[in-house]
Amino acid sequence: MPDTPAIELVNVSRRFLSPDGHAFSTLKDFTLTVKRGEFVALVGPTGCGKSTTLNLITGLGHPSSGQVRVFGKPVSGIDPRIGFTFQADALFPWRNVLDNVVAGPLFRGRPKAESYDKARDWLARVGLTAFERHYPHQLSGGMRKRVALAQTFINNPEILLMDEPFSALDVQTRVLMHEELLQLWSETGAAVVFVTHDLEEAIALADTVYVLTARPATVKSVHPIDIPRPRVISEVRYEEHFIAISRRIWADLKQEVQMSTLAAA
Amino acid sequence: MNSVAVDDSDFVYAPGTSDAEIEAAAMEAALRHRRLVIGWRLGILVVLLGLWEVAARTGVIDAFFYSYPTAIAARLWELILEGTDEASLWYHLWLTMEEAIIGFVAGSALGILAGVALGRNKLAADICAPYIKTLNAIPRVVLAPIFILLLGFGLWSKVALAFIMVFFVVFSNAFQGVREADRAMIANAQILGARPWAVTTAVIIPSAMSWIFASLHISFSFAIVGAIVGEFVGARYGIGFLIQEARGVHDTAAMYAAIVLIVVVVLTAEWVMTRIENRLARWRPPVQGH
Ligand SMILES: Nc1ncnc2c1ncn2[C@@H]1O[C@H](COP(=O)(O)OP(=O)(O)OP(=O)(O)O)[C@@H](O)[C@H]1O
Ligand SMILES: [Mg+2]
Numbered sequence: 100m101p102d103t104p105a106i107e108l109v110n111v112s113r114r115f116l117s118p119d120g121h122a123f124s125t126l127k128d129f130t131l132t133v134k135r136g137e138f139v140a141l142v143g144p145t146g147c148g149k150s151t152t153l154n155l156i157t158g159l160g161h162p163s164s165g166q167v168r169v170f171g172k173p174v175s176g177i178d179p180r181i182g183f184t185f186q187a188d189a190l191f192p193w194r195n196v197l198d199n200v201v202a203g204p205l206f207r208g209r210p211k212a213e214s215y216d217k218a219r220d221w222l223a224r225v226g227l228t229a230f231e232r233h234y235p236h237q238l239s240g241g242m243r244k245r246v247a248l249a250q251t252f253i254n255n256p257e258i259l260l261m262d263e264p265f266s267a268l269d270v271q272t273r274v275l276m277h278e279e280l281l282q283l284w285s286e287t288g289a290a291v292v293f294v295t296h297d298l299e300e301a302i303a304l305a306d307t308v309y310v311l312t313a314r315p316a317t318v319k320s321v322h323p324i325d326i327p328r329p330r331v332i333s334e335v336r337y338e339e340h341f342i343a344i345s346r347r348i349w350a351d352l353k354q355e356v357q358m359s360t361l362a363a364a
Numbered sequence: 365m366n367s368v369a370v371d372d373s374d375f376v377y378a379p380g381t382s383d384a385e386i387e388a389a390a391m392e393a394a395l396r397h398r399r400l401v402i403g404w405r406l407g408i409l410v411v412l413l414g415l416w417e418v419a420a421r422t423g424v425i426d427a428f429f430y431s432y433p434t435a436i437a438a439r440l441w442e443l444i445l446e447g448t449d450e451a452s453l454w455y456h457l458w459l460t461m462e463e464a465i466i467g468f469v470a471g472s473a474l475g476i477l478a479g480v481a482l483g484r485n486k487l488a489a490d491i492c493a494p495y496i497k498t499l500n501a502i503p504r505v506v507l508a509p510i511f512i513l514l515l516g517f518g519l520w521s522k523v524a525l526a527f528i529m530v531f532f533v534v535f536s537n538a539f540q541g542v543r544e545a546d547r548a549m550i551a552n553a554q555i556l557g558a559r560p561w562a563v564t565t566a567v568i569i570p571s572a573m574s575w576i577f578a579s580l581h582i583s584f585s586f587a588i589v590g591a592i593v594g595e596f597v598g599a600r601y602g603i604g605f606l607i608q609e610a611r612g613v614h615d616t617a618a619m620y621a622a623i624v625l626i627v628v629v630v631l632t633a634e635w636v637m638t639r640i641e642n643r644l645a646r647w648r649p650p651v652q653g654h
Contacts, residue, residue, distance in 0.1 A: 159551055177554055189552035193570045193647040202566070206557035236649040254556065 103171035105258050105290035106133040106156055111165035113151055125151050127315035138291045140301035142352060143311030144359035149294040153260045157181055182256030184247050186263040190235045196246050197231035203254040221249040241272040252283055259289045277304060277332040302344055303332050310351050313359035320351050431616040439617035440624060451601055460591050460603040463519060467526020468587035472534045472580055479538025484564060504529050508597040522594035529590035530583040537579035541572025577641045584633045588626060
């Protein structure tokens, strides 16, 4: 069934226990559909449940009620078709760049020689061939992110989950990474769920932007982004149309951000 | 400030500030610092040994109890050449080393194994916690007489004591190291396709390694303590036995000589361990300030 969506969350709730033993909802009646090859961005106030949502899709977390489906099948365990890039540095610091990138195929039991060839290939694609013997601490933040991308893409994920992957980078590097990501993505056609605080980043990258409410998170509004591809990230944000979209979504998001700051105060 | 740099080689530096000069000056300063440090170290050593020697020879301290450096050196030399009535010095030393090394290797291997296993299994860890606490509360050396009774005067009673000295230290560090392994890194490995065993070997153990090494450093000297205490309580050979014997005949110089020998051994082991650790830890960012 080629037209089953890549990801479906249907009326999903997720409850946690607070340290003093009380249950509280992080997600409530959360419904989201990501088509194959679609690039979805989730924006929402901090602590609303964005990372929790991604966790449910990976199978590392389980919904308290509702259903999470990946390619039409309920999630049970970690699906090998999923790739994940983390906000924090999740590279293995004791492995050099090449051994970090080759980790996925080797974990999956691919032959060694083939895996290393593929890893070198991916390092070339992210422009880090000269650094394959370096350890992560010897790289800049942007280079580490490139390694993380290569490490994720080498497994040919059909679903790519990204949790604020570029939030630690400076603005210029971030734009470079955006272009790189869009390039890689357009070659693979994976479905992407990209979590971010940065509304401009969301609009520049995504086909669809979901605005989430403050905790417990539900989908507040859905905004299709009709900016044609290929997009030139460094310029697209100055276009009238972009600014109009940005203003419209921000009006929506602002209320939620204000609400969550009020709740925190 | 009105010289315009066309390319680097044409750049006009203020006198004494070219790259080569700055580098040379930094190297010079580092060398001077090193010489100063080593000079002071040697100076302090000479002064301390000298004071000890003079104080003992002039009767300020009792040479019978405290001995003095030249006497200790002479006695050590004699021991090296002639050994004791029972065996050569090397045999004594080797036996103590053998006990310590077997205890150390077994204790750290099982300590790491147990630490990783319990660190990965919360249920087992919770169940075992009070037992481990209790066992850990036993001052290790009180077991010496029991081990002698159980295992006899030979090698194995000392090995057991060295083992028990090492095991808990390594165990608790390995356990802690496993617990501190980064959640995101574990999740990353899992999503990349690692099964639980691969997570353990590729993420958990490497990230616990610096904790484990910290414990290995101290535990070799603990193993020596175990071996020697065991020999104090009952043995026919070994450095601990040698010290006991020397005490029996009021040969204080020999007691100090044995201590010197053991210190040299422990420092050497420490040095070897640091070398191994540095090899294994090439991935780590260099420590600032050294
Ligand atoms: N394992 C857990 N146990 C208890 N509470 C949790 C757990 N994981 C998340 N939470 C809670 O759920 C809420 C949502 O967390 P989540 O990490 O999904 O937020 P987020 O939207 O990703 O926030 P941010 O934008 O700051 O990353 C938070 O209040 C958090 O404290
Ligand atoms: Mg988050």
